[in-house]
Amino acid sequence: MVWYKENPQRLLREQQIASELLTAFESSIDGNGNASLCGDLELCSEHGHVYESVRIRLVYPSRxxxxxxxxxxxxxxHRDRWKKVANSHIESDWKLCLFVPGDSGIAFADDDSLRKLFGVIHTFLLKERIYQRRLAKAQRTGEIAEWPGPDRSHGLEGIREAIRDMGRVGRNDPCPCGSGLKFKKCHLGKL
Ligand SMILES: [Zn+2]
Structure with missing residues (x-):
């Protein structure tokens, strides 16, 4: 059974947190039957100055x-303004490449995990904003735009780096890639 039918209280909790942190908040079930939350997140400086707001959508895995x-x-x-080039950490379907899931440091079983996830998204989008400006400048000058701060490599190499930083991943542990499969049935062989 899909998670939000099994645990409607948890969906309510997710909606409650999202409605606190997002404006123009909407909750829906998408065409694949996945719960989805959408809204505008204000990008703020440390001093509370709002740079701009970015509309994001969260789509939950079925389990x-x-x-x-x-x-x-x-x-x-921002799809008309930001570019999803290789180092932007934006995938072809506009999915944000926030982290290697197993390495997020967030325990999603905790019912306030969404607050932490929003913290990660906010930091990521502030960096994305800087990166996209650098990218626009780089296109004029022919330089290479750099991501502000440390980041992971793309694809397999990024998963390899995450596993190295996580220490040990057991054969029966969840795969750090976030597929929902056991490590031995997913990336263990590919690495
Ligand atoms: Zn995997």
């Missing part, structure tokens, strides 16, 4: 929070 699989986060606004 959330089993195997600590996080919601996927998509960019809904």
């Amino acid at each position: 959330f929070p089993a195997r600590n699989q996080p919601p996927s986060v998509y960019l809904e606004s």
Whole structure:
């Protein structure tokens, strides 16, 4: 059974947190039967100055929070302004590449995990904003735009780096890639 039917209280909790942190908040079930939350997140400086707001959509995996699989986060606004080039950490379907899921440091079984996820998204989007400005400048000058701060490699290499930083991942542990499969049935062989 899909998670929000099994645990409607948890969906209410997610909606409650999201409605506190997002404006123009909407909750829906998407065409694949996945719970989805959408709204505008204000990007603020440390001093509370609002730079701009970014519309995001969170799509929950069907067994959330089993195997600590996080919601996927998509960019809904800025598609006309921001570019999803290789180092932008935006995938082809506008999914944000926030972290290697197993390495997020967030326990999604905790019912306030969404607050932590929003913290990660906020930090990520502030960096994305800087990166996109650098990218626009780089296109004029022919330089290479750099991501502000440390980041992971793409694809397999990024998963390899995450596993190295996580220490040990057991054969029966959830795969750090966030597929929801056991490590031995997913990336163990590919690495
Ligand atoms: Zn995997």
